[in-house]
Amino acid sequence: MYVALILSALMSIGPLLIVVVNSLRPNMEIFTDPLGLPKHPALSNYAQAWGAGAIGGYLLNSVLVTAGSLALGLAVSLPIAYALGRWQFLGKRLLSVLFVAGMMVPIRLGVLPLFHLYEATGLIDTRIGLMLINAAAAMPTSVLIITAFYRALPASLFEAAHVDGAGELQTFWRIGTPLVRPAVVTAAVMNVGPAWNDFFFPLIMLRSPSRFTIPVGISSFFGEHTVDRGLLFAGLVIAVAPLAIMFAFAMRLVVGGLTAGMER
Structure with a gap:
């Protein structure tokens, strides 16, 4: 088992190490010896990617889009999860099934009507889109994760809040939301990767290079006939670094949240 896990880890880490090492090498050196070590390590590729490649602007766009997506998604998902986890109403089971179906059906299947809708509403080439x-x-x-936490909370907490005179909105905001904070963190960490790495919709919906996110921006490093591999690898490292740092710090919170949910 340990041998299999070590081999799996090496297969995952190996390509990342190759990208990091080659980001410190000039293009011709990478072309002649793709798996070699840098003879004279330099950060010139990073400087060029940040300056001439304008990757700083792409990075800022990705941060804005990802942060806005998470904030908007969680703001809508939290009250829905509260209703599904705490209330009994007609159609509750059907609504839960619809959210499960939403995980099974790729959103890219609706790209054509979505594009026409965005074109009609003026959301093409916008970050808010x-x-x-x-x-x-x-x-x-997000809804399914947070709903599971709400269902695990003791009903007596919410009943005591109602007895003390708290309304449904106060109960949701002051009692429920703080208690499901681990679930919110878990949902955010699980959804930040797809939002950050998405290439499909930014490529279709964006027109102005100044609004490109980092996956689309890095694609501009590919020339018509040639590719500066050192510049490309440096851009990839810059693109991956924020996610790697975030996951390194957030995984403990995610594991703690899942463990807390199991303990309940």
Whole structure:
């Protein structure tokens, strides 16, 4: 088992190490010896990617789109999960099934009507348009995760709040939301990757290079006949680094949240 796990880890880490090492090498050196070590390590590729490649602007766009997508998706998912987890009403089971179906049906299947809708409403070539798509794609997962936490909470907590005179909105915001914070963190971490790495919808919906997110921006590093591999690898490292840092710090919170849910 340990041998299999070690081999699996090496297969996952190996390509990342190759990208990092080659980001410190010039293009010709990579072309002649793709798997070699840098003879004279330099950060010139990073400087060129940040300056001439304008990757700083692409990075900022990705941060804005991803943060907006998570905030919008969680703001909508939290009250829905509260209703599904705490209330009994007609059509509750059907609504839950619809959210499960939302996880099974790829949102890219609706790209054609979505494009026409965005064209009619003026959302083409806007960041808010991407935020709405990513938020909608993240909602099924977020709702199901947070709903499971709400169902695990003791009903006596909410009953005591109602006895003390709290309304439904106060109960949701002051009692329910703080208690499901681990679930919110888990949902955010699970959805930040798809929003950050999405290439399909930014490529279709965006027109202005100044609004490109980092996956689309890096694709501009490919020339018509040649590719500066050192510049490309440096751009990939810059694109992956924020996610890697976030996951390194957030995984403990995610594991703690899942463990807390199991303990309940």
